[in-house]
Amino acid sequence: MPRIELPILPNASGPDASVRTADGRPVPEKLASLLVALRGYLAEGAVVAFSGGVDSAFLLWAAEQAKEPGARLVALTTVSASTPDPDLEDARSFAASLGVDHLCVESHELDREEYRRNDAERCYHCKTDLFEIAGSVAAERGLGWILYGYTASDRDDVRPGHRAAGEVGVQAPLADAGLEKQEIRALLREHGVALADKPSSPCLSSRIMTGVSVDRRRLGDVAALEAILRGHGIRVCRARICDAGDGLFVRVEVGPDEMGKVLACRSELEREGKARGYRWVTLDLGGYRTGGGTL
Secondary structure, eight states: OOOOOSSOOTTOOSTTTTOBOTTSOBHHHHHHHHHHHHHHHHHHOEEEEOOSSHHHHHHHHHHHHHOOTTOOEEEEEEEOTTSOHHHHHHHHHHHHHHTOEEEEEEOOGGGOHHHHTOSTTHHHHHHHHHHHHHHHHHHHHTOOEEEOOOOSGGGGSOOHHHHHHHHTTOBOHHHHTTOOHHHHHHHHHHTTOTTTTOOOOOOGGGGBOTTSOOOHHHHHHHHHHHHHHHHTTOSSEEEEEEEOSSSEEEEEEEOGGGHHHHHHTHHHHHHHHHHTTOSOEEEOTTOOOTTGGGO
């Protein structure tokens, strides 16, 4: 794909050139600001925490665009039982398409009792583990910065993981540039970059109801049930493990337009869920929604 010339001027041509966003700045101006900032980070060397999701993919792509002679860039993907297999595949494929140095390193969040407890601070402990690994990579390679894909849109959410980033000086260039999630997807489409339309895909631990402990077996249960759903052509799905008070059950969330596909494989889902020890496998008629794992 063609590289972007730096700097990109605010009056650059393209479908988003005249679009002004909530903070009043045109999208190309935000992109120009991001690329200039990344050029500074890369001069001292940077590790990009790359999950395989849209935001971190955009950050990695932009960092590759900003590279100049002497710049150093490493993409880091941490892998555990909580990593969805499709995300790992996407991360490897995308990094390879950019030609960046890509490390896949086993993470250890499941060794942390405070993570397994699965309270409101779980993401804090997960990001703490991620940034410890990133810090080790940066130290070993003599890289000055760690970057991750926190966006301006994320400021509206409760993000314990961002607190972990702030504690160790991890930078959030997308948020600093004022880039929001819908703008990031639009820029990926505009420049013909893969993953622009990939659905949101948080870690598998997010499928386990707050207060129900996280372990490898339950994460494997989620992965197996979601694999069945994807195998029947369902693009956005969650198999959430919930506590009924007298036992655990699985609550399936999909978009309203895909509920018929769930019913078509209901016998397979129920059989798999019962074999794994769950009382019921249910379909949530409210449909997919973010944050459903806290219910």
